[in-house]
Amino acid sequence: MPQPFDKRAVLRDHPLFGGLGAGVIDRLAAYAHTKSVPAGSPIFAKGDPGTSLFAVCSGTVKISNQSHGGKDAVFNLINVGEIFGEIALLDGQPRTAEAIALSDCELMVIDRRDFVPLVKSEPEMALKLIEVLCGRLRRTSEQVEDVIFLDLPTRLAKTLLWLSSRAKPSSQGTKVTITQREIG
Amino acid sequence: MSRESTNKQLRMWEDKKWLRLERGGVVVLAPDRLKEIAGEEA
Numbered sequence: 032m033p034q035p036f037d038k039r040a041v042l043r044d045h046p047l048f049g050g051l052g053a054g055v056i057d058r059l060a061a062y063a064h065t066k067s068v069p070a071g072s073p074i075f076a077k078g079d080p081g082t083s084l085f086a087v088c089s090g091t092v093k094i095s096n097q098s099h100g101g102k103d104a105v106f107n108l109i110n111v112g113e114i115f116g117e118i119a120l121l122d123g124q125p126r127t128a129e130a131i132a133l134s135d136c137e138l139m140v141i142d143r144r145d146f147v148p149l150v151k152s153e154p155e156m157a158l159k160l161i162e163v164l165c166g167r168l169r170r171t172s173e174q175v176e177d178v179i180f181l182d183l184p185t186r187l188a189k190t191l192l193w194l195s196s197r198a199k200p201s202s203q204g205t206k207v208t209i210t211q212r213e214i215g
Numbered sequence: 216m217s218r219e220s221t222n223k224q225l226r227m228w229e230d231k232k233w234l235r236l237e238r239g240g241v242v243v244l245a246p247d248r249l250k251e252i253a254g255e256e257a
Binding site for chain 1: 218220221222224225234235236237239240241242243244246249250252253254255
């Protein structure tokens with residue numbers, strides 16, 4: 032039986048929320064709820080209403096999209112200490128991609144109606160969120176550049192290195208939990 | 216990347232022992248070789 036999370040402790044240790052004052056952490060902890068998602072289960076689909084922000088407390092989440100022909104494109108792997116779902120949460124538009132638990136996940140979930148007022152009242156929180164968004168934009172720009180300018184071996188090597196930098200290395204090498212179909 | 220070309224490239228690197236293809240994943244065995252291909256500092 033999994034132990035219930037000490038939400039304050041998780042938030043204090045979280046890279047995004049950790050530097051915030053005790054009052055803000057208390058507010059966030061009051062709003063947040065936790066959710067267990069088994070490996071392989073969807074968390075949200077593209078086009079769903081963006082009503083929540085998710086923080087990964089354990090496990091890994093895959094952010095991807097599928098073409099009409101069934102081809103997968105993996106945009107990101109979200110690990111412990113990172114957040115996802117912030118784009119639709121902030122602009123109120125539908126989800127831009129789907130999120131699937133790549134392994135068993137424990138997530139902290141904060142609803143838009145609670146989070147947006149917090150961002151408005153806490154400039155520090157807003158700045159941290161902007162940092163996350165800038166990181167996403169940089170990554171997306173790099174991906175677009177790579178698609179336009181690089182040949183397949185270079186792009187593939189870069190993708191594998193980026194994914195492996197986000198995975199846990201072992202003595203047997205670094206396993207990137209992504210299928211050949213998803214890479215291609 | 217077309218799936219066929221990607222798979223072909225991955226198999227070529229597997230033959231060179233730079234990586235191992237497994238069910239549900241790819242194990243990177245020689246990141247320095249991939250860094251050379253990617254134009255990054257090995």
